[in-house]
Amino acid sequence: MYIFKAGVVGAGAMGAGIAQVISYSGLPVVLKDVDQAMLDKGLAQIRSIYQGRVEKGKMSAGEMQSKLDLITPALDYGEFADVDVVIEAVPEKMSLKKRIFTELDAICPAGTIFASNTSALSITEMGRATKRPHKMVGMHFFNPANVMKLVEVIRGEETDDEAVQDIVAFTETLRKIPVVVKECPGFLVNRLLTPYLNEAVLCLQEGAATAQQIDAAMVDYGWPMGPFTLMDFLGLDVCYDVGQYLYSQYGDRMAAAALFEQLVKAGRLGEKSGAGFYGYGDNTDEPVRQMIARMNGGRRLGEFRPERLMYLLINEAAYAVQENVADVRDIDMAMIAGTGMTVGGERLGPLALADKLGLDTLVAGLEDFEKKYGKRFHPAARLYELVKEGHTGVKAKAGFLEYV
Ligand SMILES: NC(=O)c1ccc[n+]([C@@H]2O[C@H](COP(=O)([O-])OP(=O)(O)OC[C@H]3O[C@@H](n4cnc5c(N)ncnc54)[C@H](O)[C@@H]3O)[C@@H](O)[C@H]2O)c1
Known part of the structure; x- marks a missing residue:
């Protein structure tokens, strides 16, 4: 389904940023809030993002105005009767989000996709509050939305493939990087x-x-x-x-x-x-x-090494792999695009890094940390499996990824 018009509910830090991104892609967008002052603040935030581009010579004042004209501010749902997608960005409270989607359910056409920018709440639960749980999807932008490239596209238990594909395509038209993630606490x-x-x-x-x-x-x-x-x-x-x-x-x-x-x-x-x-x-x-x-007590109780932090991150990525939360390459892409992480300037996500370090070395390092600092370092089962299969990473031409 092609998206011709979008709605954003909540004109705070995220909602305003998202509306700016949508307008920048050339699509009309309705931006709704309950509070005129917040709406004004959101519009001022959008204007200042565009103004920054004009000052850098990246766009003319006329282009800025034509982008701003694509945004319709609103305090009611009047303009939502023909939107193809709604992105909700109100405060992180399940009861509030459910109420908004129930209201939208009565106004938007049956085909309209409902997306939530929630950082952590259940997409499945929000979907079940509506008559269209198959059309409910997570669209998790990162702050500031106009700068950060990653959008985690969260598939709830009842989200259908079409809704996921439509949101992936929509995210690409916004010139962002979509990574599809199966719903799990904290996403990726x-x-x-x-x-x-x-x-x-x-x-x-x-x-x-x-x-x-x-x-x-x-x-x-x-x-x-x-x-x-x-x-x-x-x-x-x-x-x-x-x-x-x-x-x-x-x-x-x-x-x-x-x-x-x-x-x-x-x-x-x-x-x-x-x-x-x-x-x-x-x-x-x-x-x-x-x-x-x-x-x-003024004493040094432990030792700091970057690996102490990095090995835990990699181990959590291994848990995500074993739970099929996302593809290996997508997990790496999400971390690179979502956090800007590199390793010595090389664009490596946690799983490619693990392969480079050697999964046997990683497991030994985690076990060593586990002895010193406790159970949180216990290696994920997937790591043990890969090592047992001889898939120890780049040196074995196979680890989380295959190497030729
Ligand atoms: N701030 C971040 O770093 C960040 C990053 C990613 C995701 N998120 C998520 O995005 C969502 C919004 O976060 P935020 O930081 O923009 O919040 P915010 O407090 O800046 O903005 C929320 C806006 O929603 C409006 N609002 C409240 N009730 C409403 C209603 N019934 N209808 C319409 N508008 C209503 C408020 O007036 C306010 O303008 C949250 O779910 C949050 O978890 C935030």
Whole structure:
């Protein structure tokens, strides 16, 4: 099905960004909110994205205006009677999202695809609140939506192939990279990032290294920014909430570092609150250092190595493979496009990296970490299987991927 017109519900940070991306592709889009002030703010955000392009000489003022003219702001559903797709981007509350899709169900044609930009909630459950569960799909953009290339396309239990294919094609017309993911808690990128980020916090609270040292080491490794800079940008409350949800779903391997909770309780939520792992403006990171000293008694309780973080991320990717959450290449693509990760400048996702390291080496490394730091490092069954089959990676010409 070709998408001629789209609707976006919720004109906040994500909804406005998504509406900008749709208008930029040349499609008309209705942007709805319940709050005129939020709608105005969303439109101002869109205008400023376009203005930036005009100032860089990438588009003329006339082109900007014609793109802006494709956006119809709305406080009601009047314009939703002929949309081919709706992307919902209201706050992360299941009851609210279900209510919105029930309202849309009564207004939109039966063929309209319903997409949610939820970061973690169940697409299947949202679909079941409507008369069209087969037309419900996740369309998980990353922040800022106008910059980040990846869109995780989430297939719920009842989503049909046609809806998935239509959203994949639509995502491509938006010049984004779609990766189809079977519904699972955290989907792909947040699921793989959570143990990696949490391990960085554990290293910090153990006094193994400072936030600056860990960030610098991970940037050297190939990441566009270190884990603490990233968490301060994303918001510690957001990371903590995602972590708690994943802990409730996956158990101990996602258990949050104690320091996380202490920082959130102290109101150090990252850049947005002026203080997180680092201090911003007049604030410093001295209170964080004091918290850490209280937790580890001023002693170094563990050792930091980039592998401590990376092996957990790879192991979670191996769990995703064994659960058929996505194809091996798609998992790698999602991590590269969703996080900008490289390894020494080479575009390698976690599974290609695992093959390069050698899966036997990886398993031995995980087992070693498991002895030192606990069960969360226990290798995924898929890793043991591949090693047993002799598929140890690039050196054996077969691992997660095949090599000629
Ligand atoms: N912010 C991120 O980094 C990020 C990244 C990916 C996904 N998400 C997800 O995107 C969704 C939106 O997040 P956000 O950060 O843009 O939130 P936000 O709080 O910035 O915006 C939410 C908007 O929804 C509006 N709204 C509330 N109730 C509404 C209703 N009944 N009808 C229409 N509009 C309504 C609010 O007025 C507000 O403008 C959430 O599900 C979130 O988990 C967020």
